[in-house]
Amino acid sequence: MSRMKKLKASMTQFPDVEAPSMWLLALEHRALWEFWAGVASFKPLQLVAPRGDGHPVLVIPGLGAADSSTALLRQFLDGLGYVTYPWGLGRNKGMKEESAQMMQERLKLIFDEHGQKVSIIGQSLGGVFARELGRFCPDMVRQVITLGSPFTGHPLASTGTHLYEWLSGDRFEDLDFNQHLEMRVKPPVPTTSIYSKLDGVVAWECSIEEGQPEGESINLRGNSHIGMGSSPNALYLIADRLAQPENDWKPFEAKGVARLFYGSQDHVPKERRQHARA
Numbered sequence: 001m002s003r004m005k006k007l008k009a010s011m012t013q014f015p016d017v018e019a020p021s022m023w024l025l026a027l028e029h030r031a032l033w034e035f036w037a038g039v040a041s042f043k044p045l046q047l048v049a050p051r052g053d054g055h056p057v058l059v060i061p062g063l064g065a066a067d068s069s070t071a072l073l074r075q076f077l078d079g080l081g082y083v084t085y086p087w088g089l090g091r092n093k094g095m096k097e098e099s100a101q102m103m104q105e106r107l108k109l110i111f112d113e114h115g116q117k118v119s120i121i122g123q124s125l126g127g128v129f130a131r132e133l134g135r136f137c138p139d140m141v142r143q144v145i146t147l148g149s150p151f152t153g154h155p156l157a158s159t160g161t162h163l164y165e166w167l168s169g170d171r172f173e174d175l176d177f178n179q180h181l182e183m184r185v186k187p188p189v190p191t192t193s194i195y196s197k198l199d200g201v202v203a204w205e206c207s208i209e210e211g212q213p214e215g216e217s218i219n220l221r222g223n224s225h226i227g228m229g230s231s232p233n234a235l236y237l238i239a240d241r242l243a244q245p246e247n248d249w250k251p252f253e254a255k256g257v258a259r260l261f262y263g264s265q266d267h268v269p270k271e272r273r274q275h276a277r278a
Helices: 003-010 022-040 042-048 067-079 097-114 125-136 161-168 178-183 232-242 256-260 270-277
Strands: 056-060 083-086 118-123 141-147 191-195 215-220
Touching: 022 042, 022 067, 022 232, 042 067, 042 232, 056 067, 056 097, 056 125, 067 083, 067 118, 067 232, 083 097, 097 118, 097 125, 118 125, 125 141, 125 178, 125 191, 141 232, 191 232, 215 232
Parallel strands: 056 083, 056 118, 118 141, 141 191, 191 215
Antiparallel strands: none
């Protein structure tokens, strides 16, 4: 048994969630097509997506990525009337105390500059940062949107564990996983978790906001992990969530043809859905 499998088996305080298969990881190359689809549909999407109200939006990249990875998303949102900000801390190298402190300082600067709450979008590990900002600084946060972010389930249910160790310089055996238990607590602000059941990096079960007021989980059907911040259906969904009036948040409901792309109940077991309809 490998070192990572032994460690995972010893962490009995977490549910036993399997990492995505190597087959799903191999399919992550489709993120390139999702990106170019987002580029090709950029202008038409801006014409049909709901306009923004000008409030500030902070966008945090995923593990191993820098602000260049969120440029398309930020440009799209700028065109809808928002004022977007990159995280400005270079490459995301993991959950570091100093990074968390700098993120709180950056959030305060943006909040003070605009005099209004900031929406925060985080991709993958960036979404964990976003949730923590919403948890510790709720007076400055309007809402949190995460994209394929592992905030529940099992901390090692990912095909990116070795990448995390390499970038962060930390060994999982040396980490305090009680911190991960604390991260499961939903921020006291509206929270949208966007996930994909075909995610090849993070097990989708680790991205489910279950049974919480002002919280929702939406399946971006068919999407890759890497392409969640640039595909056309992701861009439109993010714009829809951001456009809600402050203090009047409502969960997303896919209607008509949108049901082909989004599933707001896909994480709920079939028998529970049938019982709810009865």
